[in-house]
Amino acid sequence: xxxxxxxxxxxxxxxxxxxxxxxxxxxxxxxxxxxxxxxxxxxxxxxxxxxxxxxxxxxxxxxxxxxxxx
Numbered sequence: 699x700x701x702x703x704x705x706x707x708x709x710x711x712x713x714x715x716x717x718x719x720x721x722x723x724x725x726x727x728x729x730x731x732x733x734x735x736x737x738x739x740x741x742x743x744x745x746x747x748x749x750x751x752x753x754x755x756x757x758x759x760x761x762x763x764x765x766x767x768x
Contacts, residue, residue, distance in 0.1 A: 699734070699737050699758055699759065699760055699761055700734060700758075700759040700761075701731065701732070701734065701757055701758045701759060702756070702757050702758075702759070703728070703731055703732050703746065703757055703758075704732045706750045706752070706756075706757055707728075707732075710750065714728040714729060714732075717749070720749055721742065721745055721746065721749070723742070738758075743757075743758060
């Protein structure tokens, strides 16, 4: 899954550490999400979206090939 987390974080002047603290996760978790190496749980995705006052779909972009079964 691709994401726009870094764009949202930077446009809100948050460091990775600041965001991690607000979400009660490690900075490494934020780094891994931004690099696409880790997909957050649904609860974490909702929390991230709430911080930026947007929908999950605004930040996280599903791999449509998997959805289509290709």
